[in-house]
Amino acid sequence: MAKAHSPIKLHVPEPAFRPGDTPDFSSLDIPAAGSVRRPPVHVSPEEIRDLAYSIIRVMDDAGAAVGPWDESLDSATAIRGLRYMMKTRVYDQRMVMAQRQGKTSFYMQCTGEEAVAVAQQMALEPGDMHFPTYRQQGLLIAAEHPLEEMACQIFSNPGDALQGRQLPVMYSFRESGFFSISGNLGTQYVQAVGWAMASAIKGDSKIAAGWIGEGATAENDFHSALLYASVYNPPVILNVVNNQWAISTFQGLAAGDSATFASRAHGYGLASLRVDGNDFLAVHAVSRWASARARSGFGPTLIEWVTYRVAAHSTSDDPSQYRPQGEASAWPLGDPVERLKQHLIGRGAWSEELHARAQEEIETEVRQAVRRAEALGTLNSGSKPSIKEMFEDVYKEMPPHLRKQRQQLGV
Amino acid sequence: MNMIEAIRDAMDIMLAQDDNVVVFGEDVGYFGGVFRCTAGLQAKHGKHRVFDTPINESGIVGVAIGMGAYGLRPCVEIQFADYVYPAYDQIASEAARLRHRSNGQFYAPLVIRMPTGGGIFGGQTHSQSPEALFTHVSGLKTVVPSNPYDAKGLLISSIEDDDPVIFLEPKRLYNGPFDGHHERPSIPWSKHPLGEVPEHHYHVPLGEAAVRRQGSAVTILAYGTMVYVAEAAAAETGIDAEIIDLRTLLPLDMATIETSVKKTGRCMVVHEATLTSGFGAELCALVQESCFYHLEAPIERVTGWDTPYPHALEWEYFPGPARVGSALKRMMEA
Numbered sequence A: 001m002a003k004a005h006s007p008i009k010l011h012v013p014e015p016a017f018r019p020g021d022t023p024d025f026s027s028l029d030i031p032a033a034g035s036v037r038r039p040p041v042h043v044s045p046e047e048i049r050d051l052a053y054s055i056i057r058v059m060d061d062a063g064a065a066v067g068p069w070d071e072s073l074d075s076a077t078a079i080r081g082l083r084y085m086m087k088t089r090v091y092d093q094r095m096v097m098a099q100r101q102g103k104t105s106f107y108m109q110c111t112g113e114e115a116v117a118v119a120q121q122m123a124l125e126p127g128d129m130h131f132p133t134y135r136q137q138g139l140l141i142a143a144e145h146p147l148e149e150m151a152c153q154i155f156s157n158p159g160d161a162l163q164g165r166q167l168p169v170m171y172s173f174r175e176s177g178f179f180s181i182s183g184n185l186g187t188q189y190v191q192a193v194g195w196a197m198a199s200a201i202k203g204d205s206k207i208a209a210g211w212i213g214e215g216a217t218a219e220n221d222f223h224s225a226l227l228y229a230s231v232y233n234p235p236v237i238l239n240v241v242n243n244q245w246a247i248s249t250f251q252g253l254a255a256g257d258s259a260t261f262a263s264r265a266h267g268y269g270l271a272s273l274r275v276d277g278n279d280f281l282a283v284h285a286v287s288r289w290a291s292a293r294a295r296s297g298f299g300p301t302l303i304e305w306v307t308y309r310v311a312a313h314s315t316s317d318d319p320s321q322y323r324p325q326g327e328a329s330a331w332p333l334g335d336p337v338e339r340l341k342q343h344l345i346g347r348g349a350w351s352e353e354l355h356a357r358a359q360e361e362i363e364t365e366v367r368q369a370v371r372r373a374e375a376l377g378t379l380n381s382g383s384k385p386s387i388k389e390m391f392e393d394v395y396k397e398m399p400p401h402l403r404k405q406r407q408q409l410g411v
Numbered sequence B: 001m002n003m004i005e006a007i008r009d010a011m012d013i014m015l016a017q018d019d020n021v022v023v024f025g026e027d028v029g030y031f032g033g034v035f036r037c038t039a040g041l042q043a044k045h046g047k048h049r050v051f052d053t054p055i056n057e058s059g060i061v062g063v064a065i066g067m068g069a070y071g072l073r074p075c076v077e078i079q080f081a082d083y084v085y086p087a088y089d090q091i092a093s094e095a096a097r098l099r100h101r102s103n104g105q106f107y108a109p110l111v112i113r114m115p116t117g118g119g120i121f122g123g124q125t126h127s128q129s130p131e132a133l134f135t136h137v138s139g140l141k142t143v144v145p146s147n148p149y150d151a152k153g154l155l156i157s158s159i160e161d162d163d164p165v166i167f168l169e170p171k172r173l174y175n176g177p178f179d180g181h182h183e184r185p186s187i188p189w190s191k192h193p194l195g196e197v198p199e200h201h202y203h204v205p206l207g208e209a210a211v212r213r214q215g216s217a218v219t220i221l222a223y224g225t226m227v228y229v230a231e232a233a234a235a236e237t238g239i240d241a242e243i244i245d246l247r248t249l250l251p252l253d254m255a256t257i258e259t260s261v262k263k264t265g266r267c268m269v270v271h272e273a274t275l276t277s278g279f280g281a282e283l284c285a286l287v288q289e290s291c292f293y294h295l296e297a298p299i300e301r302v303t304g305w306d307t308p309y310p311h312a313l314e315w316e317y318f319p320g321p322a323r324v325g326s327a328l329k330r331m332m333e334a
């Protein structure tokens, strides 16, 4: 006789806190700065499986750099990094304002996550290729890509290198090692692996860096990327930016309740590390480690950057609908700008006065660059990219049917 | 009701009436969807009936097929039609063919809702109209409502239907009957008779078109946003067009189309999707097959250009009333 079973219940993961709750991250396991070991770059993935469940940190609560991942980064470089992060933040603020003023349709900030893109860019080499998401503007700023050109893309004006074709923030700047951003999540992660495979096929020494949000790791293409990375061992860094939220969806819905994103690599036999993404020095050191590993032919590294999305998902989003007020300030890994600033002050290389002056200089620089861009037009005023351009680049050579359509439009 | 409320109301009624109905998708549960179509449904019906999914479209459709085969009636959301492609294999190879390949042992009674179309400065990844990719696949039904009344009645019919239904929601119509005049203030559904939506359960059957405007000079075949663009063009040119809102692309109400074209002797097809191999091509073929000897002019198509949907030049791309109007005039001279 069949045994009587009790009814099974569907498990639907829920975040710990929703609007109205008091956020409390005390259950997040954060190891002390300096406590996580630093393996050699040729380490085998099996030997570092535990590092996918830890968090590599360099700066302690007082701002001192400690432990095996402290590379004693020189002050000049660290100050450069600080300024890039500040500039990224100022640029974001300025562009959100421009969106509110109707100068563009849409914008996405990376507030609170600046260290991840900025420090990694500084750790890689010219000629390497990033396959970013829409939240890695810090890569361009740290590559010293002209701000004015970035702003022209946001305004979709005649100075826009992409002819107003793409949604704001979906940049493409090949010369700055910045691959064309797609709006379709996850698609580019596996393309980064392909770029790295090409580098290996051609015997080059360049590496690729793929970028993805923790939410988008749910896409099949994330898994395709890990699969190809594990099979062909190409020189690629697989970055997962875990900023806790994917629009209204908390990170547990992409990883399940207990897994880390770094541990996703294990099923594929890939090396992976989990890192404090708000610790500039840790991001820089771990990126250098992964870059050296890739460039020396030891293959891919998946890195989970633990951080927090402080701002709304985009200018179309209102996070107070789905997460508690004050969650950003309760976030235990702090603010990347503030932390690097304190570290540099502690080192004696920086001060409140220098910081305030830098802030002012950056604001002026950003304001001026954005003004120059605005002078060329914004989405709703001034001139627009040429209508003819809409029909260009669909193919290398325009086929007859498109030529005919262009004529119908009278351009 | 606006179209968002009407769509929500249809799901709400079906969730209450049939405990096999489940609703899920990205940001659909707690938050209620980025366009708010499912707002409040989780709180009312519980998180086992209405829930968030990982960002994985093939998974959304794949699990919906499994659930549908088990006996549930999933009504799932793809956040934008532009993001349906990862799910295309599950839709085209699996949902569409399950009944046929298992000789009816299994089938997939699911609805896949997705916002389509442009007009919101969404650029190439928030503006597409991929209806032809679904009408081309045997085994799928494809529905495009143009107003709140139809949206509710068609969604109820779709959820109750035993075949997989692709339910395309023209996002520019969510809040009002947009006619392409982007420079004018928008009109809310509260000012339009089809924004009047009964609270109870009702059907708008799949496969029945609606004549939106009676006319004698030319038949315009349209669906979604283009219905209002066609109305504006007819009003502005003074050409007495008969405007047919197809509502369901597959099954298609050929009888209504044929009667109209035989009466007017002219036919124009308008859609926002790209021209080449678009649904308009199918309509042209069908009309000439059944009405060839009644046609006084070649059938015209007015559509989006065969390029990706641009951001800055959205209105140069969009087949608005000016383009439809001049095509109408050209046709009448022929």
Ligand SMILES: Cc1ncc(C[n+]2csc(CCOP(=O)(O)OP(=O)(O)O)c2C)c(N)n1
Binding pocket: A135, A183, A184, A185, A212, A213, A214, A215, A216, A217, A243, A245, A246, A247, A309, A313, B026, B055, B079, B083, B086
């Ligand atoms: C294939 C696809 N599905 C859905 C979307 C809609 N969408 C845009 S961003 C986003 C959330 C992504 O979250 P995450 O990957 O965590 O990155 P974050 O925005 O937090 O940086 C979603 C669902 C999309 N752009 N592409």
